[in-house]
Amino acid sequence: MNARDPHSAHPTRNAPLPDVPHVITVGLPHLTAGFDLAARLDLTTHLKVHGPLAPVTGEHLASLAEDVSLQGRGGAGFPFARKLRAVAEASARRGALPVVVVNASEGEPACRKDTVLLNRAPHLVLDGALLAAEALGARTLYVAVTRDSTEASVRDAFAERGLSDRRLRNRGIRALVLRTPERMVTGEASAVIRAANGGPALPAGRRERAAESGVAGAPTLLSNAETYAQLAVAARLGPQRYSRTGLPDEPGTVLLTLSGAVPQPLVLEVPSGVPLGHVLQLAGAPPVPQGVLTGGYHGSWIDAYAAHDAAVSRASLAAFGGALGAGALLPIGQETCPLGESLRVANWLAAETAGQCGPCKLGLPAAAGSLSDVLDGGGQAALERLRETTRAARGRGACKHPDGSVRFLLSTLNAFTDDLAAHVLGGGCGRPTTGVLPLPGPAARSSASGRGVPSGEKLAVDWTLCQGHGLCADVVPELIRLGNDGYPALADAAVPLHLRARAQRAVRRCPALALRVESAPAERPAAPARRALDRRRG
Numbered sequence: 001m002n003a004r005d006p007h008s009a010h011p012t013r014n015a016p017l018p019d020v021p022h023v024i025t026v027g028l029p030h031l032t033a034g035f036d037l038a039a040r041l042d043l044t045t046h047l048k049v050h051g052p053l054a055p056v057t058g059e060h061l062a063s064l065a066e067d068v069s070l071q072g073r074g075g076a077g078f079p080f081a082r083k084l085r086a087v088a089e090a091s092a093r094r095g096a097l098p099v100v101v102v103n104a105s106e107g108e109p110a111c112r113k114d115t116v117l118l119n120r121a122p123h124l125v126l127d128g129a130l131l132a133a134e135a136l137g138a139r140t141l142y143v144a145v146t147r148d149s150t151e152a153s154v155r156d157a158f159a160e161r162g163l164s165d166r167r168l169r170n171r172g173i174r175a176l177v178l179r180t181p182e183r184m185v186t187g188e189a190s191a192v193i194r195a196a197n198g199g200p201a202l203p204a205g206r207r208e209r210a211a212e213s214g215v216a217g218a219p220t221l222l223s224n225a226e227t228y229a230q231l232a233v234a235a236r237l238g239p240q241r242y243s244r245t246g247l248p249d250e251p252g253t254v255l256l257t258l259s260g261a262v263p264q265p266l267v268l269e270v271p272s273g274v275p276l277g278h279v280l281q282l283a284g285a286p287p288v289p290q291g292v293l294t295g296g297y298h299g300s301w302i303d304a305y306a307a308h309d310a311a312v313s314r315a316s317l318a319a320f321g322g323a324l325g326a327g328a329l330l331p332i333g334q335e336t337c338p339l340g341e342s343l344r345v346a347n348w349l350a351a352e353t354a355g356q357c358g359p360c361k362l363g364l365p366a367a368a369g370s371l372s373d374v375l376d377g378g379g380q381a382a383l384e385r386l387r388e389t390t391r392a393a394r395g396r397g398a399c400k401h402p403d404g405s406v407r408f409l410l411s412t413l414n415a416f417t418d419d420l421a422a423h424v425l426g427g428g429c430g431r432p433t434t435g436v437l438p439l440p441g442p443a444a445r446s447s448a449s450g451r452g453v454p455s456g457e458k459l460a461v462d463w464t465l466c467q468g469h470g471l472c473a474d475v476v477p478e479l480i481r482l483g484n485d486g487y488p489a490l491a492d493a494a495v496p497l498h499l500r501a502r503a504q505r506a507v508r509r510c511p512a513l514a515l516r517v518e519s520a521p522a523e524r525p526a527a528p529a530r531r532a533l534d535r536r537r538g
Contacts (some may be wrong), residue, residue, distance in 0.1 A: 017112050017438050019149045020119050021257070021265040024282060028245065030233045030253045031226070032269045035120060040153060043160040046123040053127050053235060058088050058135040061231075067239035068251050070231060074103060074187070074224030075298070075326040077314060080231065083221060086211035088136055090219035099215040100133040101196065102126075102143040104150065104225040105180040105187040109348075109438045110296045110328040113255035114225040116267045118143070118150045121229070122157035128228030131235060132221055133173055142215065143225075144178040144192045151177055182440070183498065184297070184352040188399045189222050191354075202354040203399030226255050226327075246272035250313045258283040260293070260330030261436050276310045276317075276329075285331040291338055291415050293437070295325025297345050298404025301338075301415035307331070321411070332436050339419055340433025342412040343371050347493035348439050349405040351478050360402040362477050363393030367409055369481045369489055374423055383424050386413070440494075457495045457517050459503055461488060465514035472515050475506040488515075 025032045034041050034049035041049060056064070064070075065081040072078045091098045102125060104114040117125055125143075133141055141163075145151050154177050158164070163175035178196055180186040186201040189210055195201035196215045214220025230252060234242045243251035250272040256279065259265040263284040270279060280289065292307045294300055294317055302310065306320035314324045332341055346368035353360045370378075370386035378385075390409050393402045413420055422429045459479055468486045478499055483489045495503045495517065507515045 015438065016109060016440050017257075017259055017265045019112070019147055020116055021112055021267050023116060023120075024266055024268045026268065026270040026274060026279075026282070027253075029269060030245070031117065031121065031124065031229050031255060040119065041121050041123060043123055043157070046121070050124065050127075050232075050236060053131065053232060055131065055134045056235065058084065061132065061135045061235070062088075064234055064239060065231065068230075068234045068242050069249065070227065070234065070252075071250075071314075072224055073226035073230065073255070073327065075295070077324070080223060080227055083211060083223065084132065084136070086209070087219045087221045090212050091136065094219065096218050097140075098136045098138045098219040098221060099140045099142065100129055100136070100138045101178075101192060101210075101215065101220055101222040102129050102141070102225050102228055103187060103189065103192050103222055105144040105146050105192055105201070107146055107181070107183045107186050108296050108298075108326065108328065109440055110257060110259055110293075110330055111326050112257045112265070113267050113327050115145075115147060115150050117225050117229055117255070118145065119153045122153050123160075124229045124232050125225045126157055126161065126228075127232035128230070128235075130173070131232060132228070136221065138221070139173055140215070140218075141173055141175045142178045142192075142196050143176070144180055144195070146180055146182045146186065151179055181498070183496075184349065185354045185399060185401050188401070190399065192222065193220060202356065203401070205356060205398045207398070224326075247311075247313055249315065254312055254324070254327060256312070256327045256329055258285075258329050259438050261286055261289065261333040261336075262331065265438070270312055272311075272313045273316075274312050276312055277308045279312060279329070280307065280331055283329075283331075286333040288334070289331040290334050290336070291332055292322075293328075293330040293332075293408075295323035296328030296330075297349060297408055298400070299323045299325045299328065300407060300411035301342075303415055321414070323407075330437055335431065336434040336436055337375075337419065337429050337431040338416040339371070339375055339412065339423060339429070340431075341435070341437050342409070343368065343375060344433065344435060344439060344492070345437055346371055346405070346409060347491040349401075349408070350491060351493055351496050351499060353401060353478055354399070355478070357397045357402070359393045359396035360398075363389055363396075364402060364405050365478050365481050365491065367393060367406070368491060369483075371409065371412075372489070372492070374420070375428070377423075377427070379424055383413075383420070457500070457503075457519060458493075459490050459495060459506075460516050460518050461490065462514045462516070465512045467512045467514070469511055471509045471511070472506040475509055476502045479503060480506065 062081045062084045070080040106114045143154050165176045180201040188203045190204040191201045193214045210220040210222050246252050256268045291301045302322040310316050310320045350364040350368045355361050367389040373382035390406045394406045419429045473480045473482045479491045480488050
């Protein structure tokens with residue numbers, strides 16, 4: 001195991017993850033090979049570590065992906081061989097040159113594995129993407145990224161390979177960096193394609209297969225950064241050597257991002273099938289976590305018993321009610337309120353809606369508001385409203401954001417039944433919300449582009465002036481809903497940059513001058529949590 005002791009640092013709460021967390025490798029490294037030699041593998045170092053890579057035909061590449069059961073590592077888990085063949089068939093049928101897209105648009109606060117790959121091993125990702133491009137006869141490659149550091153690393157990698165974004169007649173491939181805002185919905189496939197076509201990085205209203213019509217209407221192979229890196233590893237090792245690692249049904253390694261109740265955020269490369277409990281122990285998670293969020297903020301909670309028995313694989317986690325998703329794992333300890341932690345995330349998910357579909361734009365804030373009502377003593381009626389609003393939002397959006405958000409909310413209710421009963425039937429669970437799940441903060445804003453999510457501001461109401469007109473909720477329903485009494489209820493979340501203009505418009509529309517925008521105070525752990533941290537530091 002290549003690791004620094006994760007217990008040497010104390011947990012950092014309420015802080016966004018760094019672009020490149022510390023990396024731990026369990027077993028023989030595949031994707032992280034050479035990380036002990038350099039902070040970033042340039043082309044020369046990359047070739048020394050991994051060796052050259054010979055081109056192959058499209059069918060050979062599809063057979064290789066099939067032999068190693070390569071599935072997309074961005075969350076959906078779609079078989080890569082089927083994507084590759086679909087693009088090849090569409091290209092041949094239409095006589096159109098295909099396009100290859102690397103999707104590293106990593107806008108979820110709990111995910112950093114693709115950022116780590118492109119910041120530290122960009123050429124491994126490019127190996128897989130260029131291998132696919134050559135096999136398909138593609139002449140254009142896009143790499144979609146969300147962060148300054150990742151963009152710089154990819155541009156350096158292009159320069160080291162002599163790749164250019166200019167069109168070159170009869171030779172070479174055109175390689176472009178596509179910068180997308182750091183938002184939850186910008187990593188959705190149609191949002192990336194829409195951005196590549198010059199539109200906003202938001203999901204398209206009409207679903208269309210990228211393999212048939214993607215970038216500029218051409219057949220497009222779009223897959224996750226880790227997927228292309230795994231393809232490059234498999235091409236070098238061959239199916240037999242690649243399959244010696246991990247499970248027979250899910251061979252190879254998996255990249256995971258660990259955050260939450262751990263001393264420091266980590267990215268781990270582990271063989272599939274490793275016990276989840278072992279991974280959590282390596283990361284320094286609580287010995288008996290209150291729960292573990294699997295698959296990130298579109299994933300599902302599992303309890304401590306499931307976390308002890310489950311293994312790191314799609315099949316095993318699904319059997320215990322969890323999800324591998326994009327590889328994010330977030331344990332929480334016994335000291336925090338799990339419903340309060342989930343409410344923070346639910347408010348953020350509601351603000352992340354693209355604002356294009358009513359069930360998402362209105363339904364997710366309503367669901368977050370209903371969960372808030374449950375915590376505030378709304379009883380069984382508030383719980384029933386929460387279940388009703390989640391049912392109404394599911395399956396009715398242009399993208400998977402409402403479905404993923406509903407999955408997260410419903411798993412919260414199913415995983416923490418004792419806490420739910422304490423809030424619904426009693427006076428609450430008695431624990432503070434320490435804010436252990438990472439969300440973007442003002443420091444996460446992109447210094448170069450200004451595309452970061454949070455504005456560092458919050459909406460506030462002067463209740464001595466508010467008369468319950470309700471106009472504000474019409475302007476920015478993602479952040480304001482009307483309570484049963486007709487007065488506004490504000491989401492306990494910072495105003496995202498993409499909603500800042502509408503928040504200011506809501507302030508201007510308030511006839512009673514009761515609504516204002518003010519600086520959001522930095523979150524701090526509640527007093528009991530701070531005392532616990534102080535004791536650990538002592």
